[in-house]
Amino acid sequence: MENKKWWKETVVYQIYPRSFQDSNGDGIGDLKGIVSRLDYLQKLGIGAIWLSPVCKSPQDDFGYDISDYQDIDPMFGSLDDMESLIHEAGKRDIRIIMDLVLNHTSDEHPWFQEAKKGKDNPYHDYYVWRDGVEGTPPNDLGSTFGGSAWEWVPEIGQYYLHLFSVRQPDLNWENPKVRQAIYDMINWWIDKGVGGFRLDVIDLIGKVPDAKITGNGPNLHKYIRELSKETFQKAENLLTVGETWGATPEIAKLYSNPDGSEFSMVFQFEHIGLDEQEGKGKWDLKPLDVLELKKVLSKWQTELGGDAWNSLFWNNHDLPRIVSRWGNDGEYRIESAKMLATLLHGMQGTPYIYQGEELGMTNVQYAIEDYRDIELLNFYKERMGKGYPESSVMESIFAKGRDNARTPMQWDSSDNAGFTQGEPWIKVNPNYTDIHAQDNLNNPESIFHYYRKLIQLRKDHEVIVYGDYELVFPDDPEVFAYTRTLNGTKILVVCNFQGNTIELPLQEQLAETNQLLISNYAGELPLDELRPYEARMYLMHA
Numbered sequence: 001m002e003n004k005k006w007w008k009e010t011v012v013y014q015i016y017p018r019s020f021q022d023s024n025g026d027g028i029g030d031l032k033g034i035v036s037r038l039d040y041l042q043k044l045g046i047g048a049i050w051l052s053p054v055c056k057s058p059q060d061d062f063g064y065d066i067s068d069y070q071d072i073d074p075m076f077g078s079l080d081d082m083e084s085l086i087h088e089a090g091k092r093d094i095r096i097i098m099d100l101v102l103n104h105t106s107d108e109h110p111w112f113q114e115a116k117k118g119k120d121n122p123y124h125d126y127y128v129w130r131d132g133v134e135g136t137p138p139n140d141l142g143s144t145f146g147g148s149a150w151e152w153v154p155e156i157g158q159y160y161l162h163l164f165s166v167r168q169p170d171l172n173w174e175n176p177k178v179r180q181a182i183y184d185m186i187n188w189w190i191d192k193g194v195g196g197f198r199l200d201v202i203d204l205i206g207k208v209p210d211a212k213i214t215g216n217g218p219n220l221h222k223y224i225r226e227l228s229k230e231t232f233q234k235a236e237n238l239l240t241v242g243e244t245w246g247a248t249p250e251i252a253k254l255y256s257n258p259d260g261s262e263f264s265m266v267f268q269f270e271h272i273g274l275d276e277q278e279g280k281g282k283w284d285l286k287p288l289d290v291l292e293l294k295k296v297l298s299k300w301q302t303e304l305g306g307d308a309w310n311s312l313f314w315n316n317h318d319l320p321r322i323v324s325r326w327g328n329d330g331e332y333r334i335e336s337a338k339m340l341a342t343l344l345h346g347m348q349g350t351p352y353i354y355q356g357e358e359l360g361m362t363n364v365q366y367a368i369e370d371y372r373d374i375e376l377l378n379f380y381k382e383r384m385g386k387g388y389p390e391s392s393v394m395e396s397i398f399a400k401g402r403d404n405a406r407t408p409m410q411w412d413s414s415d416n417a418g419f420t421q422g423e424p425w426i427k428v429n430p431n432y433t434d435i436h437a438q439d440n441l442n443n444p445e446s447i448f449h450y451y452r453k454l455i456q457l458r459k460d461h462e463v464i465v466y467g468d469y470e471l472v473f474p475d476d477p478e479v480f481a482y483t484r485t486l487n488g489t490k491i492l493v494v495c496n497f498q499g500n501t502i503e504l505p506l507q508e509q510l511a512e513t514n515q516l517l518i519s520n521y522a523g524e525l526p527l528d529e530l531r532p533y534e535a536r537m538y539l540m541h542a
Contacts (some may be wrong), residue, residue, distance in 0.1 A: 003258050005046070005237070005264070006047070006237055006352060007196070007237075007239040007240075007265075007350055008309060008465055008466070009044065009047075009458065009459070009465050010046070010047030010350065011046045011048075011051070011345075011350070011352075011353060011355075011458065012046065012047070012049070012050050012097065012239070012351070012353070013041055013044070013046040013049050013352075013353050013355070014049075014050045014052070014054065014315075014316055014317070014352055014353070014354045014355060015034060015049055015050070015051050015355055016029075016052045016317045016354075016355060016405070016406060017029050017030065017031070017033075017034065017051060017052060017054055017076055017133070018062070018075070018076075018406075019097070019164055019406050019407065019409060019425075019426070020033060020034055020037070020355055020356070020408075020409050020419075021033030021034060021036060021037050021411070021418070021419060022419055022420035022421070022422065022424075023036060024423040024424040024426075025448060026075075026420075026421060026422055027420050027422040027423045027424045027425045028075055028076075028132050028420075028425050029076075029408070029409075029419070029420075030070070030075070030076045030077050030081070031054065031076050031081040031082055031084070031085050031303065032077055032081055032084075033384065034043075034049075034051075034085055034462060035081075035084060035085050035088050036065070037129055037420060038089055038092055038094065039092070039096060040437065040441075041092075041260055042092040042093075042094065042360060043415055043441075043452070044353075044448070044451060044452055044461075045452055045455035045456060046353065046455065047093065047094060047095065048094060048095045048096070048097050048195055048196070048239060049095070049097065050097040050099065050198050050241075050352070051096060051097065052096060052099050052100060052317055053065075053099045053101060054072055054073060054074045054076045054077075054082065054098075055067075055068060055069055055070075055071065055072065055073065056068035056072065056074075056162070057073050057106055057430075058106055058167070059073070059075070060165055060167040060168070061164065061165050061167075061168060061374070061461060062108065062342055063099075063107070063278075064101050064164075064200060065104070065106035065107075065108075065165065065167055065168045066101050066105055066106055066170070066296065067099075067106040067108040067110075068109070068110075068252050069100075069185045070185060070188060070189075072240065077151070078152060079188070082192075083098075083192060083193075085341045086192060086193045087193070090193065091321075094241070095194075095195025095196065095478055096194050096195055096466045097194070097195055097196045097197060097198055097239055097241075098189060098194050098196075098197050098198070098391075099197075099198045099200060099202040099459065100114050100186070100197045100198065100199055100200065100323060101201075102182055102200070102202065102205060103163070103170060103171065103200065103201050103202070103204045103205050104162065104163070104164060104168040104169055104170045104171055104201060105169065105170070105171060106168065107166075107167045107169055108497075109498075111123045111126045111127075111181075112126075112127060113170050115127050115129075115169075116155065116156065116505070117155060117157070117196045118155075118156055119158070125172060125175050125177075126171060126172055126175060126177070126178050126181075126255065127160050127161070127169050127170065127171060127172055127174050128160060128169075128170050128171075128172045128207075129156075129158045129159065129160050129161075129211060130150070130158060130159050130161075130209070130210075130373055131149045131157070131158055131159075132150075132157075132158065132159050133153065134152050134153070135152075136215075137149075137150035137152075137159055138150055138209070138210070139209070139210070139212060140165075140212075141161075141209055141212055143162060143163060143164060143165070143166070143216070144163060145164055145165050145374070145375070146378060146382075147166075147217065148207050149161055149162055149163050149192055149209075149492060150162075151166050160236065161176075161207075161209050161534060163201075163204060163207070163214060165374075170204075170207070173205045173207075173219075173223050174204065174219075178211075179223070179226065179227070180523060183230040183231050184229075186231040186232075187230075187231055187234070188337075189502055190231065190234070190235045190238070195237075195238065195239060195240075196238040196239030196240050196241075197232075197238070197240050197241075198240075198241050198242075198243065198267075199206055199242045199243060199263070200243050200252055200532045201245070202242040202243060202244065203215045203216055203220060203242065203244040203245065203246055203247065204217075205217075205218045205220065205223055205224075206218065206220030206222075206223055207222075211415070213247040214456075214504060215245070216251065217245075221254055221255075221262065224242075224255070224262045224263070225261050225262060226487045228240075228260070228261060228262050228263070229261075230246040232260075232263075232437065233260060237515075238264075239264050239350075240263040240264045240265075241263060241264060241265050241267060241311055242255055242262075242263045242265075242266045242267070243266070243267050244266045244267065244268060245268075245269050246248075246418065247266055247268040249300060249303035249304055249308075250298075251300065252268060252304060252364040253267050253304065253307045253309050255306075255308070256304075256308040256309045257308065258306075258307070258308070258309075261489045262450045263472060264309060264350075265308070265309040265310065265311045265349070265350060266311065267311050267313065267316075268300065268311075270296050270299075270300070270361060271293060271300075272295055272319065274288055274289065274292050274293055274296065275287065275288045275325070275326075281459075282398070282400050283379055283383075283396040283397075283400055285395070285396060285399055285400070286325060288325075289327050289477075290477055290478065290480060290497045291475070291477050293326075293480070294471060294474065295468070295475065295498075296475075297347070298469070298474070298482070299473040301347055301349075301469040301482075302469060302470075302471075303329035303350070305341050305468070308440075309349060309350065310347070310348060310349025310350070311349055311350055311352060312344050312345070312347055312349040312351040312352065313344075313351070313352040313354070314340060314357070315353075315354035315357050316352070316354050316405065316407060317403070317405050318400075318402050318404070319354075319356070319404075319405060320363050320400055320401070320403065320405065321356075321361055321362050321363045321404050322337075322340055322357065322358050322400060322406040323336055323340065323357075323361075323362055324362045324363035324404070325338040325363070325399070326340065326497075327339070327340055327533065328499055328532075328533065329360075330362065331361040331499075332532050332533045333360050333362070333532075334360060334446075334447060334520075335520050335521070335532060335533040335534070336533040337357075337360035337447045338420040338447060338450045338520035338533075338535060339495050339496070339497075339520055339533040339534065339535035340539055341357075341447075341450060341451055341454055341535075342454065342493060342495060342518065342520065342535035342536075343480060343535065345409040345454040345455075345457075345458065345464075345496045346482070346484065346493035346537055347469065347474045347482075348465070348466070348467065348468075348469050348484065348489065353451065354407055355480065356406065356410065356418050357446055357451075357498045358440075358447060358448050358451040359410060359435055359436065359437055359440050359448060360435060360445075360447040361407075361409075361410060361429065361435060362429065362431060363398060363399070363404040364403070364404055364407055364427075364430075365394075365398045366403075366427060368380055368397075369405050370426075370427050371397070371401065371426075371466075372403055372406070372425070372426045373402045373403045373406070373443070374400060375402060376397055376401040376402060376403060379393075379395055379396070379397070380397065380442055383396075390428045398458070406426060407426060407428060407429045408420070408424050408426070408428045408429075409426065409437075410428070410432040410435055410436040410437065411436055411437045412430065412436050412437065412438040412439075412483060413432065413433045413436055413438070413439075416428050417429075417432035417436060418436070418438075445522070450518070450520065453518055454518065457518060457537070461489075461491065461517075461539070462486060462489075463484050463485065463487075463490070463491055464484060464491060466483050466486055467484030467486035467489070467490075467491070468486065469482055469483075469484055470482060470484075470485070471481050472492070472494075472506075473505065476505070477499060478496060478498050478502045478503070479494065479495070479496060479497075479502065479505070479530065480494075480495045480497055481494045481495070481506070482534055490504075490539075491517065491537060491538060491540065491542040492514075492537070492538045492540050493535070493536070493537050494506065494530065494534075494535070494536050494537075494538075495530075495533075495534070496530035496531070496532065496534045496535070496536045497533070498532065498533070499533065500531045500532055501530065501532065502529065502530050503528065503529055503530050504526075504527065504528055504529050504530045506527075514538045514539060514540045514541055515538065515541075516536060516537075516538055517537040517538060517539050518535075518536070519534070519536045519537070520533070520534060520536075521537065
């Protein structure tokens with residue numbers, strides 16, 4: 001309980017800027033659009049906005065290829081617009097968390113343009129180069145986006161490393177000049193008033209390419225501790241969260257040590273792989289096993305305990321919509337969206353809401369020509385080339401494609417859902433006439449108002465933030481129930497993951513005096529059963 005922090009007590013809202021709100025009619029969301037919607041976010045009750053990348057970029061990978069860390073891409077506006085967003089959000093007690101990509105830059109970054117000029121160039125060693133022969137890469141290290149991670153540059157007779165797109169050369173963190181340049185840039189942003197940073201694929205910066213080590217390299221934590229000391233620790237109260245696909249609870253304790261030597265918290269993704277066939281990738285589907293989900297989420301809750309801090313999320317810009325994924329986006333869309341929210345927001349950690357999640361926005365099913373995501377289009381091409389039936393390829397895309405999260409925010413029932421006056425960069429989900437913010441705001445029983453209430457409960461009950469977690473009925477395949485306990489105060493969260501009514505084995509505990517804090521069903525609540533996707537949170541009298 002000591003070591004209280006604002007970022008433990010708040011809820012973060014992720015904005016994918018190109019899809020949030022367009023202010024100038026070009027079909028792409030922008031910073032002025034976000035400013036125009038800050039009152040909506042203040043009403044929701046969030047305390048921070050994580051902004052997906054807005055720095056200058058050729059947009060080869062939707063902004064995760066930065067060509068200037070200290071400027072804003074004209075698509076989103078200007079540096080003045082960014083400063084205005086930081087200022088206007090601050091007036092509403094909302095902090096701006098920037099998305100920083102420190103593993104690689106764009107090939108259009110001035111550093112790389114110089115690095116390519118020759119081995120003697122002072123910027124050459126800012127990147128990872130290896131001698132070699134054209135057509136024979138240094139080793140068989142692969143790129144995340146397919147093919148070799150090495151690219152030949154004939155002018156200097158060397159290969160450079162790119163763990164992602166060929167247009168995203170990896171920075172050489174072994175070079176102290178690279179590290180210092182990065183620290184100077186981060187401190188420049190801190191001086192501008194940002195509230196923290198989300199660090200993209202940060203677990204790759206300690207790579208040892210010759211040994212084919214990418215994640216969790218031997219110098220990773222040394223680099224991160226130096227980074228933190230030279231930047232984050234010089235500021236007050238920053239929220240820092242690392243994206244770490246390879247983290248285990250033990251590694252996470254290093255990243256988010258309470259001594260503040262690295263980050264506030266990390267994103268770990270173990271639960272995100274639970275509907276994939278074992279040993280295969282995200283496109284090979286299997287149904288979610290609720291017992292598995294309970295086991296994984298509970299492991300992270302109990303093992304991090306007081307030693308580190310959890311990030312709680314169902315959605316982000318890379319993941320499908322949770323109500324379509326593990327809820328029911330048809331008959332029980334509202335109930336299942338609220339159930340999934342209750343389950344997550346009752347846990348220990350900082351909850352993250354992805355834009356539209358608070359409205360119960362759903363996945364889409366488009367024709368292939370209406371998709372925009374490079375990963376999705378590559379997958380389609382590859383599987384069709386191997387002779388897979390198109391129906392099975394599209395089934396995977398409908399379930400897991402990243403564009404599910406990237407369709408425009410649904411503000412109202414006017415053209416293009418109120419997102420733009422122009423032609424949107426990607427099609428709007430056709431169900432926007434039924435699912436939109438205006439309708440949610442006007443309906444006190446809406447998903448939006450349910451999220452508002454969950455956020456307020458965290459502010460009102462310290463036990464939800466800091467209490468110890470304990471799983472109830474660990475072997476029950478239908479009910480996900482747990483308690484949180486702090487200084488004699490206890491809450492109980494009970495959720496039905498099924499689309500049918502089930503027996504509730506808690507009659508005795510619930511018959512005692514207790515207070516219902518929130519439920520996704522109105523009226524009298526039966527003590528012996530849970531209806532489809534029902535969720536409840538009780539304050540128990542110890």
